[in-house]
Amino acid sequence: TVITNETSALQTSYEFIVIGGGTTGLAVANRLSINHTVLVVELGADMMDDESINNPFTPFGTPGGCQSSMETPPQVGSNGTRVRVQPQSYGVCLGGSSSINALMGSRPTFAGMTALEALGNPGWGWNDFLPFMQKSETFTPPDAIQRADGANYFAAVHGFDGPVGVSFAIPFVAPELQNAAVNTTESVYGLSLSPDLGNGFSGGHVAHYYEHIHFNETLQADRRSSSAWSYLYPQSQQRKGLTVLVQHRVNSVLTTTARGNVTATGVLVEPATGGKVLTFKATKEIILSAGALHSPAILQRSGVGNATFLQSLGITPVVDLPGVGSNFQDSILLTNVSFPLSPSANNTNVTAGDKVLVGVVVGHPTARDAFGPNGTDIIRTSLLNSSAAFPLSVSGVVNSDSFIAQATVSANAYEIDHPLLEIFYTPGSQALNVWSQSILPLSRGTLRINTTNPSVDPVPNPQYLSIEADIQVAIRMARGIAQAALTPPFSDLITPTALTESGVPPPNATDAQVRDWVLATYTPGIHFVGSNSMMPKEIGGVVSPELVVYGTTNLRVADASIMPLSVFPHCTLGLYGVGEKAADMILRAAE
Numbered sequence: 001t002v003i004t005n006e007t008s009a010l011q012t013s014y015e016f017i018v019i020g021g022g023t024t025g026l027a028v029a030n031r032l033s034i035n036h037t038v039l040v041v042e043l044g045a046d047m048m049d050d051e052s053i054n055n056p057f058t059p060f061g062t063p064g065g066c067q068s069s070m071e072t073p074p075q076v077g078s079n080g081t082r083v084r085v086q087p088q089s090y091g092v093c094l095g096g097s098s099s100i101n102a103l104m105g106s107r108p109t110f111a112g113m114t115a116l117e118a119l120g121n122p123g124w125g126w127n128d129f130l131p132f133m134q135k136s137e138t139f140t141p142p143d144a145i146q147r148a149d150g151a152n153y154f155a156a157v158h159g160f161d162g163p164v165g166v167s168f169a170i171p172f173v174a175p176e177l178q179n180a181a182v183n184t185t186e187s188v189y190g191l192s193l194s195p196d197l198g199n200g201f202s203g204g205h206v207a208h209y210y211e212h213i214h215f216n217e218t219l220q221a222d223r224r225s226s227s228a229w230s231y232l233y234p235q236s237q238q239r240k241g242l243t244v245l246v247q248h249r250v251n252s253v254l255t256t257t258a259r260g261n262v263t264a265t266g267v268l269v270e271p272a273t274g275g276k277v278l279t280f281k282a283t284k285e286i287i288l289s290a291g292a293l294h295s296p297a298i299l300q301r302s303g304v305g306n307a308t309f310l311q312s313l314g315i316t317p318v319v320d321l322p323g324v325g326s327n328f329q330d331s332i333l334l335t336n337v338s339f340p341l342s343p344s345a346n347n348t349n350v351t352a353g354d355k356v357l358v359g360v361v362v363g364h365p366t367a368r369d370a371f372g373p374n375g376t377d378i379i380r381t382s383l384l385n386s387s388a389a390f391p392l393s394v395s396g397v398v399n400s401d402s403f404i405a406q407a408t409v410s411a412n413a414y415e416i417d418h419p420l421l422e423i424f425y426t427p428g429s430q431a432l433n434v435w436s437q438s439i440l441p442l443s444r445g446t447l448r449i450n451t452t453n454p455s456v457d458p459v460p461n462p463q464y465l466s467i468e469a470d471i472q473v474a475i476r477m478a479r480g481i482a483q484a485a486l487t488p489p490f491s492d493l494i495t496p497t498a499l500t501e502s503g504v505p506p507p508n509a510t511d512a513q514v515r516d517w518v519l520a521t522y523t524p525g526i527h528f529v530g531s532n533s534m535m536p537k538e539i540g541g542v543v544s545p546e547l548v549v550y551g552t553t554n555l556r557v558a559d560a561s562i563m564p565l566s567v568f569p570h571c572t573l574g575l576y577g578v579g580e581k582a583a584d585m586i587l588r589a590a591e
């Protein structure tokens with residue numbers, strides 16, 4: 001494998017070009033380059049030896065290193081009254097966001113993948129998708145001590161010789177906190193301990209959590225399993241046919257049109273800091289893997305998108321595809337919560353010392369767990385009413401059928417056992433954190449460029465909490481956090497006044513008070529998806545189930561932007577499955 005920031009020695013033509021050397025892009029490039037020539041163009045740098053990235057206990061990167069951010073415009077929010085700008089973060093270096101993320105190793109569920117397939121995507125159900133997640137993975141089973149502490153796994157759903165290391169923390173980072181968190185979450189939401197949160201049936205369960213980390217005896221230290229450390233750097237993954245050009249931006253995709261079919265022929269590339277624009281040609285396919293924040297922008301600059309919108313920027317439309325940059329979405333987090341430690345609990349069994357991992361225990365209540373026996377009916381009504389009532393002019397979807405189709409498959413997923421929300425526990429030296437995340441939000445927004453200048457970031461507008469159903473879930477998330485703070489054994493680990501000090505509304509707060517707190521304190525989930533959704537074109541789809549951009553013959557998208565629903569609660573492990581499945585489909589087509 002050649003990794004370089006120099007273009008002078010490169011060929012001008014490759015069989016495949018992958019745009020973006022991030023989480024999904026490197027997985028695709030790795031598989032394609034076994035027997036083909038592949039050029040990956042990555043905007044960020046090669047940060048292979050950067051300890052701040054490799055150390056799993058210092059997540060989130062640093063600004064100016066691999067971490068980059070964007071800001072949303074003021075969010076529509078609660079009934080049009082809320083105005084707030086939210087910072088957005090993503091990874092810009094080899095490995096992309098997998099080089100800076102929090103390493104929580106979650107997988108989609110059977111119910112979620114059923115919803116994805118029902119939206120018009122044959123071949124994407126759980127049984128079809130699982131083998132690709134397994135292909136990507138080397139799972140390290142829990143050791144005897146971890147098993148005695150409650151960690152468990154189902155061998156049948158894991159992979160044991162793939163590139164990505166997945167493991168429980170070794171040793172358990174904060175065993176006393178972890179066991180208290182499991183017991184308290186069982187009481188608060190009525191959950192039971194899961195045999196394996198990645199077995200497709202995490203709804204209704206809580207568990208000690210695994211992360212994407214290589215705990216390798218031969219390493220000097222534990223190391224993050226970024227896609228770069230999984231699919232690119234190891235000796236076993238070296239490829240003669242693979243060239244990775246770093247610190248260069250793809251401005252747009254070049255195309256030709258014959259008899260109504262658009263064929264991608266190459267890419268326009270320039271140095272990240274600006275300079276001479278070069279052309280690289282692709283003789284087979286071009287795969288767009290620049291992430292949910294950038295892939296739609298590259299399509300728009302290439303003339304693929306809503307024709308009227310493109311013309312307003314002076315871009316000649318090549319494919320009129322209104323779904324590009326629509327259906328953009330993100331989960332929300334309630335993370336502005338920390339509970340001061342009880343002095344008697346101040347030891348590494350609770351605080352994890354300097355080995356802090358985010359979300360060491362995770363609970364996945366279903367609609368029934370959160371709202372009672374009629375929970376699935378309550379959420380179905382709420383989803384369908386919200387989508388019917390929302391004004392389309394500001395909705396982020398291309399038509400009301402899109403909203404109704406997405407609300408219906410989501411409601412059906414809750415009917416099976418899809419998690420409604422996530423509650424998770426993170427140790428800390430002075431405080432313990434109980435955070436919560438929404439999982440399948442229905443609020444939708446847009447991702448659009450506002451200039452043809454490729455060095456200017458597009459405008460991400462997820463319209464957080466613009467749908468009433470999402471606000472109702474967020475209220476329940478906040479109430480769950482408050483209950484956890486008051487429920488033993490977790491409550492014994494924090495001070496008696498911890499809940500009051502945290503600012504989280506107490507259990508006797510009214511729904512209106514909790515709503516105000518949620519709207520004032522939520523933060524972005526940073527799990528952007530949907531901006532090039534895989535679904536039928538009529539409801540705003542951009543790619544087919546084969547990930548081919550509608551109207552083109554050989555332009556595919558493989559990254560988080562293809563997910564029309566956020567059924568990968570934390571996206572990374574699911575996206576490795578997308579990368580493996582994409583490569584499989586591309587190689588079959590190339591035979």
Ligand SMILES: Cc1cc2nc3c(=O)[nH]c(=O)nc-3n(C[C@H](O)[C@H](O)[C@H](O)COP(=O)(O)OP(=O)(O)OC[C@H]3O[C@@H](n4cnc5c(N)ncnc54)[C@H](O)[C@@H]3O)c2cc1C
Nearest residue numbers: 020022023024043096097101102103104250291560570572
């Ligand atoms: C701070 C943070 C914490 C997170 N925590 C977790 C977690 O705990 N668990 C989990 O599973 N997920 C987590 N996620 C989400 C997850 O990491 C992302 O959803 C996922 O990595 C996205 O993968 P991707 O392939 O779509 O894009 P990325 O991995 O972001 O890759 C896109 C790549 O394209 C490059 N690029 C962009 N534009 C261009 C261009 N014009 N030309 C060339 N290259 C370009 C970028 O530099 C980047 O390397 C987190 C994300 C963040 C940001």
